[in-house]
Amino acid sequence: MSACSSTPVPILAFTEGAKSLSQIQQAHAFMLKTGLSRDTFSASKLIAFAVANPEPETVSYAHSILNRIESPNAYTHNSVIRAYANSSAPEVALVPFREMLLGPVFPDKYSFTFALKACAAFCGFEEGRQIHGIFLKSGLVSDVFVENTLVNVYGRSGHFEIARKVLDGMPERDVVSWNSLLSAYVEKGLLEEARGVFDEMEERNVESWNFMISGYAAAGLVEEARELFDSMPVKDVVSWNAMVSGYARVCCYSEVLEVFIEMLNSFTERPDGFTLVNVLSACANLGSLSQGEWVHVYIDKNGIVIDGFLATALVDMYSKCGKIDKALEVFRATSEKDVSTWNSIISGLGVHGLGNDALEIFSEMVYEGFKPNGITFIGVLSACNHVGLLDQARKLFETMNSVYGVEPTIEHYGCMVDLLGRMGKFEEAEEVVKEVPAEEASVLLESLLGACKRFGRMEQAESIAKRLRELNPGETSGYVQISNLYA
Known part of the structure; x- marks a missing residue:
């Protein structure tokens, strides 16, 4: 009786429907007890999970299953190679590939394709060259998939x-062959060479156009990107997003909104989360509350889930457009927040002079189990700065590294020096400046010099101005400020 017919259907169904590694391990345990784990067909069902879920731990587990099969075949080997190639550790794909070279199952064209795909993922030229040589000596017939991957x-x-x-x-050759070279040029920023390949192509697909548009947009060449975009015979959501993000990158926010309206009027592609985040960011930077509110209505009307980046973009838009109450409403209604969502509301509250509210949200963030990052502390320290919460700022600054493992940067030092200067704590502010490397201290000293001017601290101002001149002899800002102080 074959392995396929003798395997109990329930365990096969359970394995194929597994949603987690722990479930695969349960199925594996059952197969170990029944001896099925050594059967190629049964084990291949376990290994298939790694192809669909290419996490290093999952693929490593699948690899261990492969090594215990009594009679492995090319399919089981290829599944593991493919899973590694798609994982965050693609270089490990070469381990099962080398195992195939030792026999008894020799690599087929799929083995070479997946191994070369792994080499492309980690830019392994030497490894790819060796595999190329092995393929030429293997006697296998020339294959378009292998050669596309080699390109x-x-x-x-x-x-x-x-x-x-x-x-x-x-x-x-097919369009994928040309796209392989085209995308490589674009990835390296060689747009002139990429355009040469693009113009040479007899056949192009949407991907070909998107490579060029994205390449131009990423380089800030939005006019060239727009020219190609307008010439496209068929656009997909990636095409629209490339133009939207390209305009956003060079701060052409009005154009972002124009492209968004064109997209909606085209009735061919619906905006996705990436589109909407960029559009909301444009509304925030333009201070266009009405446009931002319209986008929010569109999101609700189309049943789009507001979480993660989209929630952050909405909170940021409402905050920057002066509607902090609406920003809080969106924040509270978001069930799946991430750190950026917390950061956005903390920053927004601070800008609106609601320092105590920002501190409460920060405490809530920590209580909910989210780990603050550098941006969090810039937001909460700035919030303290806006309303003069010196004691709270001191405590936060002291615990940044010791409690939360966040190393202070010049931005964090700047918040503290500015606050201490505003509160007239000049000696303490100078002690903070001493913690900063000399090459970064100028901006802090300029802030402190401005505080001396406000408090009329002539002697201290002269000392700071002297230090500024020593640090940057050619910089005039110190002279200007001390001259204003004398005046």
Whole structure:
């Protein structure tokens, strides 16, 4: 009786429907007891989970199962190689590939494709070159998938001459072959070379156009990106997002909104979360509350879940447009917050002069189990600064590193020096400045010099101005401020 027919259907169904590694381990335990774990067909069902969930721990577990199969086949080996190639540790894919080279199952074209895909992922030129050599000696017939991946390996590792040689030598090329070289040029920022390949292509798909538009947009060349975008025969959501993010990157916020309206009027693609985050950011930077509110209505009307980045964008938009009460409402209604969502509301409360509320939200954040980061502390220290909460700011600054493991940066020091200067605590402020490397101290001293001016501390101002001149002999800001103070 074959393994397939003797395997109990319930365990197969359970394995195929597994949602977590622990469930796979339960199925594996059952198979170990029944001896099924050594059967190739049964074990392949366990390994398949790693392909769908390519986390290093999951793939490593699948690899251990592979090594215990009595008669592994190319499919089980390829599944593990493929899973590693798609994981965050693609270089490990070469381990099961090397195991295949030792026999008894020799790599087939899929083995080579997945191993080369792994090399492309970690820019492994030398490893890819060796696998290329093994493939040429293997006797396997030339394959378009293997050669497309080779173009990608050589291109992504910067060896464009070899990539082009492989492309030109292919007996059969498709649009993916050209895209492999095109995307490699774009990834390296070689847009002129990429455009040359793009213009040379006899056939293009949406991906080809998107590579070029995204490349131009990422380089800030939005006019070139827009020219291509307008020429596209068919656009998808990636095309629209490339233009939206491109305009946002160069602060052309009005154009972001224009493209968004065009997208809605096209009736071909619906905006996704990425689109909406960029549009809300544009509304925030333009201070366009009415547009931001319209986007919020669109989100609710279309049943789009508000969480994570989208919640953060809405909170930020309402805060920057002067509607902190609405920002709080969105924040409270968001069930799945992330650190950026907390940071956004803390910063917004601080800007609106609600320092005590910002501190309460910070305490709530910690209580809920979220770990503050550097941006969190910039927000909460700035909130203290706005309303003069010196004692609270001191405590937060002291516990940043010792309690939360966040190393203070020049921005955090700047918040403290500014607050101490505003409160007339000049000696303490100077002690804080001493903790900063000399090359970064200028901006803090300029802040402190401004505080001396407000308090009429002439002697201290002269001392600080002297230090500024020593640090930056060619900088005039210290002279200007001390001159204003004398005046």
